[in-house]
Ligand SMILES: Nc1ncnc2c1ncn2[C@@H]1O[C@H](COP(=O)(O)OP(=O)(O)O)[C@@H](O)[C@H]1O
């Protein structure tokens with residue numbers, strides 16, 4: 001009896017758990033059984049492997065052969081184990097040295113002619129193989145993508161015969177090189193990310209962007225058409241610190257599971273900005289499907305997810321965001337297993353305040369009945385809004401502002417403050433303020449007595465839920481971090497509370513806009529402090 005062992009990898013979201021293909025060969029009636037794969041999958045694999053071996057002029061001995069694909073509990077869909085099964089058969093039959101399979105992992109679907117077809121999830125498999133200290137042999141069409149994992153040793157082959165010749169040491173394959181990023185598909189910062197210097201006015205909006213970027217806080221921009229909501233949202237990637245190597249790797253894996261990495265612009269070098277349209281389904285937004293793929297929420301991981309026209313979105317799609325926004329990952333149940341896609345984007349949403357778009361405008365040009373305004377706003381899921389930290393009412397830019405010569409700060413200057421504030425958060429608690437657990441807030445905030453009193457009054461007057469009160473505190477912490485303050489004082493708390501005020505009660509919004517025009521203080525914070 002002889003036994004061969006081949007290393008391979010399953011696909012489980014962004015993970016690639018190890019799979020062992022064991023081949024036993026013993027005397028007995030000629031027979032080939034594959035255990036550990038589902039019935040049809042096993043039958044099809046057997047036929048492909050047999051035909052491919054034959055077409056490649058390899059002969060199997062007439063013996064009783066059992067293949068076991070382990071562990072049994074991993075979901076093992078598809079044909080990615082064809083190549084390891086074929087090589088295991090050859091090794092057990094003595095046609096390939098057993099040693100040749102020790103330091104290598106293999107993945108690949110075989111066609112009946114012995115050609116190799118590409119597999120999904122090549123990049124996570126390459127990263128996992130590298131971590132295990134083994135090389136990875138893949139179909140040539142998958143190898144370029146896998147070669148992006150710099151630590152990995154990846155070989156691409158076109159046929160089964162090439163793999164065998166490589167492992168026998170007869171004709172070694174050349175190491176695969178990462179393909180060049182496709183320039184056309186790569187986002188160009190100068191085109192896709194506007195600079196804050198080009199945004200006129202919108203003092204509150206700019207401030208909210210800076211706080212959102214500094215503390216990783218979700219943001220809602222509300223205001224009339226053309227006031228610059230989309231413009232502001234698009235500035236956000238330029239305010240975030242550059243993508244680091246570990247973040248880029250995580251994002252590359254996610255992208256490679258949605259589409260070939262090349263089509264997505266290759267290895268990510270910048271933070272993503274994803275702006276799905278409001279027709280997007282829940283699956284498109286959060287991921288899923290027969291073969292689970294990451295959705296927009298994960299494709300925006302470490303970057304920005306922009307949901308425009310919030311009231312137009314399907315409620316179910318928005319509801320599907322709630323859990324992942326809280327946990328930072330999308331979980332998909334598959335048979336006995338669960339797979340995860342990381343999903344921690346900065347969420348930015350935008351909406352008009354009412355059907356005509358002008359509610360709260362000082363011109364009074366909105367004549368939507370108040371019930372229509374209420375109905376419009378209630379289309380947005382309350383629980384989703386509850387999970388957004390910063391709410392800002394924007395007004396349109398006045399003619400004098402547009403024509404004025406005042407120069408605004410550029411994104412580079414703001415980003416320097418963001419990076420400094422993030423550095424303080426890392427040093428203090430090892431994560432962004434938005435991710436602070438409720439139980440960590442007291443210590444992290446070190447709030448003054450005055451700040452605490454302000455918060456208590458706001459909870460009372462604005463009927464804030466516990467969740468909302470926690471969000472106010474996280475925002476206050478970020479405001480203090482931007483100012484370089486060790487503890488949260490009254491000013492930081494008041495500004496944080498202002499970002500939680502109801503946006504569109506017309507009177508409040510009008511007062512807010514008037515005030516924002518007069519000074520740079522946070523709009524309507526005084527309403528909370530009770531000075532009116
Ligand atoms: N505050 C502003 N400063 C500079 N340009 C602006 C401003 N607000 C709007 N614009 C310009 O007006 C157009 C519409 O802005 P947009 O951001 O799409 O508005 P919204 O999303 O609020 O409807 C864009 O070309 C944008 O560049």
Ligand SMILES: [Mg+2]
Pocket residue numbers: 229230231308350
């Ligand atoms: Mg817009």
